[in-house]
Amino acid sequence: MAILILRRLVQMALIIVVASFLLFLIFDTDAFKKKTAIAELGGFGVSSLSEADYQKWLDEKGLNVPFYQRYGKWLGDVATGDLGRSYEKSTAVGPLLLDRLKNTGILAFWVFALMIPLSLVTGVLAGMREGSAQDRTLSFIAVFTTSIPEIATAILLTVIFALGLGWLPAKSAMIGGFNWRQLVLPVLTLVIYDFGYVARMTRASMAEVMTSQYIRTAVLKGLPFRHVIVKHALRNALIAPFTIIVLQLNWLLSGVVVVEVFFEYDGFGKLLLEAALFGDIYVVQACTLVAVVIAVLSQIISDVGYTILNPRIRFA
Amino acid sequence: MSKNDRQHPLVEKMREQLADGRCGRREFLRNVTLLGVAAPAAYAMAGSILGKSLVPAALAQEGAKKGGTLRVAMQVQKMDDPATYSWIQMSNQTRHVAEYLTLTDAENITHPLLAESWEPNDDLTEWTFKLRQGVKWHNGDDFVADHVKWNVERWLDPALGSSNAGLSTFSAMVEDSDDTKKMIDGAVEVVDPHTIVFKLSKPVLSVPEDLYNYPTMILHPSFKPPFSDNPVGTGAYTLAELQVGQVCKLKRATQTTDGKPFTYWGDEPYLDEIHYYHFDADNQLTAFASGDVDTIYEFSIEQLPLAEALPGQVLEVRTAQTLCCRMQVDKPPFDDLRVRQAIVKACDNAAMPALVFQGRGDIGENHHVAPVHPEYYQLPKLERDVEGAKKLLEEAGKAGLEVTIDIGNTDGPWHQAVAEIMRDQLKDAGIRLNINVMPASKYWEIWTQTPFGGTAWTHRPLGTQVLSLAYRTGGAWNESHYDNPKFNEALDKAEAEVDVEKRRELMQPVEKILQDDAVMVQPIWRPVFTIINDTVQDYVAHPTEVHQFNKVWLSA
Numbered sequence: 001m002a003i004l005i006l007r008r009l010v011q012m013a014l015i016i017v018v019a020s021f022l023l024f025l026i027f028d029t030d031a032f033k034k035k036t037a038i039a040e041l042g043g044f045g046v047s048s049l050s051e052a053d054y055q056k057w058l059d060e061k062g063l064n065v066p067f068y069q070r071y072g073k074w075l076g077d078v079a080t081g082d083l084g085r086s087y088e089k090s091t092a093v094g095p096l097l098l099d100r101l102k103n104t105g106i107l108a109f110w111v112f113a114l115m116i117p118l119s120l121v122t123g124v125l126a127g128m129r130e131g132s133a134q135d136r137t138l139s140f141i142a143v144f145t146t147s148i149p150e151i152a153t154a155i156l157l158t159v160i161f162a163l164g165l166g167w168l169p170a171k172s173a174m175i176g177g178f179n180w181r182q183l184v185l186p187v188l189t190l191v192i193y194d195f196g197y198v199a200r201m202t203r204a205s206m207a208e209v210m211t212s213q214y215i216r217t218a219v220l221k222g223l224p225f226r227h228v229i230v231k232h233a234l235r236n237a238l239i240a241p242f243t244i245i246v247l248q249l250n251w252l253l254s255g256v257v258v259v260e261v262f263f264e265y266d267g268f269g270k271l272l273l274e275a276a277l278f279g280d281i282y283v284v285q286a287c288t289l290v291a292v293v294i295a296v297l298s299q300i301i302s303d304v305g306y307t308i309l310n311p312r313i314r315f316a
Numbered sequence: 317m318s319k320n321d322r323q324h325p326l327v328e329k330m331r332e333q334l335a336d337g338r339c340g341r342r343e344f345l346r347n348v349t350l351l352g353v354a355a356p357a358a359y360a361m362a363g364s365i366l367g368k369s370l371v372p373a374a375l376a377q378e379g380a381k382k383g384g385t386l387r388v389a390m391q392v393q394k395m396d397d398p399a400t401y402s403w404i405q406m407s408n409q410t411r412h413v414a415e416y417l418t419l420t421d422a423e424n425i426t427h428p429l430l431a432e433s434w435e436p437n438d439d440l441t442e443w444t445f446k447l448r449q450g451v452k453w454h455n456g457d458d459f460v461a462d463h464v465k466w467n468v469e470r471w472l473d474p475a476l477g478s479s480n481a482g483l484s485t486f487s488a489m490v491e492d493s494d495d496t497k498k499m500i501d502g503a504v505e506v507v508d509p510h511t512i513v514f515k516l517s518k519p520v521l522s523v524p525e526d527l528y529n530y531p532t533m534i535l536h537p538s539f540k541p542p543f544s545d546n547p548v549g550t551g552a553y554t555l556a557e558l559q560v561g562q563v564c565k566l567k568r569a570t571q572t573t574d575g576k577p578f579t580y581w582g583d584e585p586y587l588d589e590i591h592y593y594h595f596d597a598d599n600q601l602t603a604f605a606s607g608d609v610d611t612i613y614e615f616s617i618e619q620l621p622l623a624e625a626l627p628g629q630v631l632e633v634r635t636a637q638t639l640c641c642r643m644q645v646d647k648p649p650f651d652d653l654r655v656r657q658a659i660v661k662a663c664d665n666a667a668m669p670a671l672v673f674q675g676r677g678d679i680g681e682n683h684h685v686a687p688v689h690p691e692y693y694q695l696p697k698l699e700r701d702v703e704g705a706k707k708l709l710e711e712a713g714k715a716g717l718e719v720t721i722d723i724g725n726t727d728g729p730w731h732q733a734v735a736e737i738m739r740d741q742l743k744d745a746g747i748r749l750n751i752n753v754m755p756a757s758k759y760w761e762i763w764t765q766t767p768f769g770g771t772a773w774t775h776r777p778l779g780t781q782v783l784s785l786a787y788r789t790g791g792a793w794n795e796s797h798y799d800n801p802k803f804n805e806a807l808d809k810a811e812a813e814v815d816v817e818k819r820r821e822l823m824q825p826v827e828k829i830l831q832d833d834a835v836m837v838q839p840i841w842r843p844v845f846t847i848i849n850d851t852v853q854d855y856v857a858h859p860t861e862v863h864q865f866n867k868v869w870l871s872a
Contacts, residue, residue: 031761041400045477046760050496052474056475162605175387264596
């Protein structure tokens with residue numbers, strides 16, 4: 001187990017080094033420097049500079065330093081916990097990122113708190129009796145909600161609950177401080193999209209378990225159905241959904257971009273998009289760092305959890 | 317200009333014209349203030365000539381109440397260096413902290429601000445600005461002419477990259493030397509602590525207007541970017557909090573940076589605080605609908621039905637903001653005048669307002685002077701001529717022409733809508749138009765290079781300002797590479813003429829030459845929209861979307 005974790009961590013370090021190197025390489029091109037200049041000075045501003053003056057400007061902004069030097073410096077700074085400064089927001093990246101991660105964390109917590117019980121119950125209920133009316137109804141709902149992209153759900157919910165009924169605020173910018181009512185629509189949007197997928201997976205896993213011989217034996221020896229489900233089927237049926245749920249962490253990191261941007265919720269996804277559009281290299285780098293760490297960590301958790309839950313793997 | 321000072325000889329002429337009805341009230345005000353008459357004096361002058369009181373709306377406030385916080389939805393951006401600002405939004409965040417020498421209002425009339433008055437010499441090459449006395453910086457220093465000089469020199473430092481350097485006023489203060497532009501010695505002269513003279517290498521009409529270009533805020537010489545770390549200005553407000561992408565809070569300045577009492581030089585404003593909350597363009601109206609804010613920066617035409625359904629007041633402003641689908645006259649196939657003329661003839665500008673702006677906005681006439689400009693000369697209406705276009709193409713041997721236009725939607729998706737309508741219109745003349753849509757930032761990389769592109773040009777108060785920047789040979793932003801000595805000459809004449817009626821006559825050849833040379837399809841002048849709720853009073857929407865909140869107040 002320790003070897004497995006160690007291997008994953010080494011993998012993570014490698015991915016980070018390669019990904020950040022590539023990003024620096026891309027951002028070092030003339031095209032990206034120009035993009036930064038335009039973002040800073042505007043199209044009219046840049047075109048009133050002569051070539052020599054443009055180079056002087058790049059020098060002053062520290063953009064003409066060869067990229068391997070900038071990269072080396074960045075690696076050293078990151079090792080000491082300094083993630084650099086944002087061009088667009090003119091602040092240190094570290095605190096900015098922490099703040100945004102905290103916001104996305106709150107969002108993610110509520111998404112998981114609602115999505116996990118909802119999708120597991122739905123999946124189990126549907127998979128219990130494969131092909132029954134109950135299964136068909138629940139499966140239809142699950143497929144239906146998953147098929148609607150988040151952006152469509154977000155618009156629909158806003159039109160109904162915010163603009164139409166006026167029950168909830170349309171945006172989640174939290175301009176007067178934290179407000180749980182503003183959290184409802186983004187959480188709902190993510191839950192509606194994601195629960196169907198996890199429910200489908202749970203259903204498949206449950207249905208498979210239900211056809212196995214030990215369940216048939218349990219049923220045939222006359223155990224109450226409820227007992228069969230709770231004592232025998234559930235534990236095995238939930239191994240696969242566990243892995244999937246942990247991997248949803250990864251999905252959430254990219255999935256929140258649309259939702260956060262739409263609802264103006266200041267989280268990680270919005271930060272990433274803004275930085276990418278602006279060409280804000282240190283923010284993009286820091287976000288990549290976080291994304292890689294979360295991807296690898298969730299993989300480790302799911303691997304470890306899987307081994308613990310499934311004795312066959314543990315002892316193999 | 318005080319009473320004892322010499323009055324510009326043209327002021328007297330303007331008075332005669334107003335008396336004879338040869339020029340309107342608005343033109344009179346705009347032009348005499350341009351010539352250095354202070355706005356209240358100008359209004360009084362007009363009032364005495366026309367025999368009625370013409371107190372401007374901004375001065376007539378009854379029952380205005382002090383106090384409260386105005387909440388505005390806008391993109392909240394960084395406030396690094398006001399001289400290199402590239403967005404109006406940043407300037408709005410800074411506008412009530414640092415101030416300009418002049419102020420151009422929503423009617424395109426330029427008023428004194430930090431400058432008390434100004435006076436050009438007769439050929440408009442030397443402008444003397446008297447600065448207001450008793451103005452204090454937020455750090456307690458007195459505002460003096462040397463500070464202005466420091467700012468102008470800074471704008472003209474080529475490595476700074478300030479877009480101010482491209483404006484007519486400031487480009488007439490620099491000379492070329494070894495691939496870089498240098499300020500001419502003595503171009504800015506400090507006469508005494510409250511008098512400064514700008515000496516220009518050619519006549520410029522728009523000096524007061526250029527001094528309200530949004531990156532021309534006057535900063536204290538101790539300034540070091542970012543401005544937000546050390547926000548020293550002369551304004552009525554100070555920066556209380558800035559979180560880029562989230563919030564920018566301004567509150568009334570009552571203390572200097574070292575804790576002494578601070579009194580603003582002008583009338584005390586009504587609002588205690590101004591809060592900008594970050595909402596992207598598409599989300600501002602929804603934020604308003606939810607009651608999160610009192611007003612917004614702007615909403616787009618697609619959102620007009622929603623805005624009209626909301627409680628509050630929709631404000632619409634006619635502007636000189638436009639999209640120029642300009643062709644580079646030195647790049648094939650556009651180097652052939654007949655090709656350009658064919659494209660222009662096949663397009664139907666008159667159809668655009670209905671299709672793009674629900675019948676709003678003014679029809680463009682392919683010469684980049686707008687009906688809202690004082691010197692706008694009305695040429696005969698443009699008629700669409702598909703047959704004529706086909707004939708021209710045949711003559712040029714270019715039947716079945718296929719061209720591609722680059723569109724960056726830099727001012728919103730309506731650019732693309734315009735291009736798509738053009739595509740359908742051009743099809744009738746057998747011209748195939750491909751539309752190459754790209755991200756806005758990408759467009760700004762290629763805007764001066766693309767042979768055929770749709771560039772957004774902002775509103776400027778005078779018609780000659782853009783022409784000088786965009787179509788004069790060697791103009792800072794001459795994206796079409798247009799080079800016609802006759803045009804330059806005609807424009808020079810118009811720019812040297814302060815008398816608005818004469819200038820309008822002189823604009824006839826300017827507009828005609830540009831239109832005949834078919835440099836661009838410039839289909840529409842767009843309106844801008846914003847909305848206020850019922851508590852916001854005396855809010856005036858500005859054609860360049862700048863915020864002037866010193867007179868705004870909130871009813872309970």
